[in-house]
Amino acid sequence: MNNTHPAIITAREVHKWYGNFHALKGINMEVSKGEVIVIFGPSGSGKSTFIRTINRLEEHQRGEILVDGIELTHDVRNIETVRTETGMVFQQFNLFPHLTVMQNITLAPIQVRNWKKQQAEETALQLLKRVGIPEQANKFPGQLSGGQQQRVAIARALAMQPKIMLFDEPTSALDPEMIKEVLDVMVELAKSGMTMIVVTHEMGFARAVANRMFFFDQGQIVESGSPEEIFKAPKEERTKLFLSQILSH
Amino acid sequence: MQNPETILPPITERSGILRWLRHNLFNTWSDAILTVVSASLIYWLVKSLLTWAITVAEWDVVVANLRLFMIGQFPLEQVGRLWVALAFLVFLTGNSLAIWDRKSYLAAILILGLPVFLIFLPFAPQTRIWLGVLAAAGILGWGLGYSAPQSIKRSVAIGWLIALPIFVLLTRGFTPAVEDVPSTALTIVPTNLWGGLLLTFLLTVVANIFSFPLGLLLALGRRSELPIIRWFSIGYIELVRGVPLITILFMAQLMLPLFVPGGIDIDRVLRAMVGMTLFSAAYLAENVRGGLQAIPKGQFEAAHALGLSGAKTMYFIILPQALRLIIPILVGQFISMFKDTALVAIVGLFDLLGIARTVLSQPEFIGLHREVYAFVSLFYWTLSYAMSYISQRLETSLGLGVR
Numbered sequence: 001m002n003n004t005h006p007a008i009i010t011a012r013e014v015h016k017w018y019g020n021f022h023a024l025k026g027i028n029m030e031v032s033k034g035e036v037i038v039i040f041g042p043s044g045s046g047k048s049t050f051i052r053t054i055n056r057l058e059e060h061q062r063g064e065i066l067v068d069g070i071e072l073t074h075d076v077r078n079i080e081t082v083r084t085e086t087g088m089v090f091q092q093f094n095l096f097p098h099l100t101v102m103q104n105i106t107l108a109p110i111q112v113r114n115w116k117k118q119q120a121e122e123t124a125l126q127l128l129k130r131v132g133i134p135e136q137a138n139k140f141p142g143q144l145s146g147g148q149q150q151r152v153a154i155a156r157a158l159a160m161q162p163k164i165m166l167f168d169e170p171t172s173a174l175d176p177e178m179i180k181e182v183l184d185v186m187v188e189l190a191k192s193g194m195t196m197i198v199v200t201h202e203m204g205f206a207r208a209v210a211n212r213m214f215f216f217d218q219g220q221i222v223e224s225g226s227p228e229e230i231f232k233a234p235k236e237e238r239t240k241l242f243l244s245q246i247l248s249h
Numbered sequence: 250m251q252n253p254e255t256i257l258p259p260i261t262e263r264s265g266i267l268r269w270l271r272h273n274l275f276n277t278w279s280d281a282i283l284t285v286v287s288a289s290l291i292y293w294l295v296k297s298l299l300t301w302a303i304t305v306a307e308w309d310v311v312v313a314n315l316r317l318f319m320i321g322q323f324p325l326e327q328v329g330r331l332w333v334a335l336a337f338l339v340f341l342t343g344n345s346l347a348i349w350d351r352k353s354y355l356a357a358i359l360i361l362g363l364p365v366f367l368i369f370l371p372f373a374p375q376t377r378i379w380l381g382v383l384a385a386a387g388i389l390g391w392g393l394g395y396s397a398p399q400s401i402k403r404s405v406a407i408g409w410l411i412a413l414p415i416f417v418l419l420t421r422g423f424t425p426a427v428e429d430v431p432s433t434a435l436t437i438v439p440t441n442l443w444g445g446l447l448l449t450f451l452l453t454v455v456a457n458i459f460s461f462p463l464g465l466l467l468a469l470g471r472r473s474e475l476p477i478i479r480w481f482s483i484g485y486i487e488l489v490r491g492v493p494l495i496t497i498l499f500m501a502q503l504m505l506p507l508f509v510p511g512g513i514d515i516d517r518v519l520r521a522m523v524g525m526t527l528f529s530a531a532y533l534a535e536n537v538r539g540g541l542q543a544i545p546k547g548q549f550e551a552a553h554a555l556g557l558s559g560a561k562t563m564y565f566i567i568l569p570q571a572l573r574l575i576i577p578i579l580v581g582q583f584i585s586m587f588k589d590t591a592l593v594a595i596v597g598l599f600d601l602l603g604i605a606r607t608v609l610s611q612p613e614f615i616g617l618h619r620e621v622y623a624f625v626s627l628f629y630w631t632l633s634y635a636m637s638y639i640s641q642r643l644e645t646s647l648g649l650g651v652r
């Protein structure tokens with residue numbers, strides 16, 4: 001781990017229950033500025049739940065989470081601050097279907113950051129160029145392909161100029177030929193120094209840009225390490241088994 | 250290989266009408282029998298009805314009381330105000346048709362042509378002049394909208410916003426009536442003289458417009474995290490929905506005065522408007538709730554993840570989608586409210602139905618129930634159907650009701 005940078009995300013002994021179901025059983029994780037973290041593991045292991053506690057889409061019941069020095073508690077102002085500093089990209093894109101691509105991207109900067117419309121639109125256009133679809137600005141999400149929609153979703157998150165980007169299986173809902181165009185954008189983002197936490201089973205992506213990988217199973221971190229360590233010499237049986245399953249596909 | 254285009258279907262399949270008849274009416278033996286039986290039934294019904302309408306019915310009762318049916322006892326010398334108000338609405342309608350439904354000339358011709366058509370009926374000269382004004386306003390509005398749709402869009406929207414206040418103000422007037430002084434162009438006409446279609450129209454529009462914000466608040470209140478607000482909303486909605494409108498109208502007439510400090514007399518028409526608004530709001534709240542529930546959770550999450558507050562998420566993301574989704578339902582509610590206004594006749598107001606009852610109580614028109622109620626029914630039906638047709642057109646041309 002890179003100890004010269006202070007931690008930008010700290011999770012200590014995070015527990016989460018859905019009713020009686022214990023979904024997160026004491027998660028510990030420190031993420032430094034600029035790090036790219038990949039989380040993987042079987043379905044239902046709590047990957048989404050954990051990544052969603054970081055911007056408080058889910059509430060944790062024990063332990064503490066600090067994002068950029070702000071602790072996530074019931075304080076609504078803290079939560080909104082953390083959310084403006086944290087971008088999130090969902091498996092199902094979740095674009096706003098009644099707004100154009102441009103409006104999707106500029107809404108939050110204008111409403112939350114109080115930017116002027118013109119400034120927001122200029123930034124949005126630059127972001128659309130960065131994700132490779134500047135010509136789609138005035139279309140509605142329903143008129144775009146899945147890969148284009150997900151790239152708009154990334155641009156929308158980036159428009160808030162977040163310090164951290166969270167990705168929850170961003171390519172799982174995409175047809176194979178569109179996965180690459182989204183991964184390319186994410187690789188570029190990782191190389192630009194963005195702090196990223198990515199839930200994904202795209203091991204090629206993990207190999208290329210991840211600093212560390214975390215294997216989740218049954219609400220716990222079973223194993224963590226650099227991609228080198230995880231792919232070449234996994235310590236735990238469960239990690240080995242899971243990797244052999246997904247890599248054989 | 251043979252060119253597929255040269256193969257024709259069998260003769261019976263070629264002619265449009267024959268094919269349609271065969272497929273839809275005479276496909277099987279039982280179909281054929283049903284067709285013949287229902288055709289005879291319809292023939293017999295229509296024939297009896299027409300025979301009655303043409304040979305027996307005395308339509309004089311409608312012709313003689315047409316003004317009562319339209320505006321009740323509204324003083325004749327003030328009628329010009331109503332025509333002006335109507336002309337403003339027709340003007341806006343022309344504008345809107347040209348801006349938002351450009352391609353459909355048929356709708357424009359039908360709606361704007363109606364006053365032109367009416368001019369040729371044997372109305373009083375005064376009426377015909379005003380009908381001419383209506384036609385001119387409509388055509389002028391349409392032309393304006395057609396030639397500069399983008400630049401006047403905003404003014405038209407504002408026009409609709411102020412249309413109701415203008416209409417009510419013109420109907421009511423400003424200057425108090427003073428005895429022995431001749432009334433001016435804007436002398437106040439008390440609401441007990443408002444009647445007929447005019448009153449029906451005002452009741453419908455006022456109740457619907459004011460119930461909208463109220464219903465919206467109730468729908469949001471029902472989802473509130475504050476228990477008091479939630480319980481109040483649920484309590485209100487369930488209470489009102491469990492009571493017939495007519496009882497609410499009675500209560501508004503009889504009980505509203507109890508809640509108001511003594512001495513202040515609330516207008517009877519206003520009481521009916523309040524009653525209908527409160528009633529309509531509960532149903533509207535449930536419709537809005539349905540729309541809100543149809544919005545996927547991911548929309549809330551995406552908005553929250555961007556840092557939008559709860560209120561901004563509602564305003565910018567959720568409500569626009571939810572309301573768009575339920576516009577057809579809202580139009581349905583509007584139309585059913587239009588018909589429900591007939592209940593105010595029972596609490597003694599002179600709306601379309603109330604006027605029908607007064608007309609029937611005049612000695613010279615006794616026993617003409619069939620004619621009067623047939624006319625009133627036909628009138629309600631025509632207006633309901635017209636509203637439903639226009640809204641469907643607008644829905645398709647605005648792409649509403651689909652996600």
Ligand SMILES: Nc1ncnc2c1ncn2[C@@H]1O[C@H](COP(=O)(O)OP(=O)(O)OP(=O)(O)O)[C@@H](O)[C@H]1O
Pocket residue numbers: 018021023041042043044045046047048049050
């Ligand atoms: N809202 C909820 N209510 C109850 N249980 C839930 C809820 N959300 C998730 N769970 C449960 O919590 C566990 C962890 O879910 P989570 O979505 O975090 O898994 P995941 O690792 O992201 O799986 P996947 O790869 O399928 O997305 C699962 O067993 C799931 O059934």
Ligand SMILES: [Mg+2]
Pocket residue numbers: 047048049168169
């Ligand atoms: Mg998941």
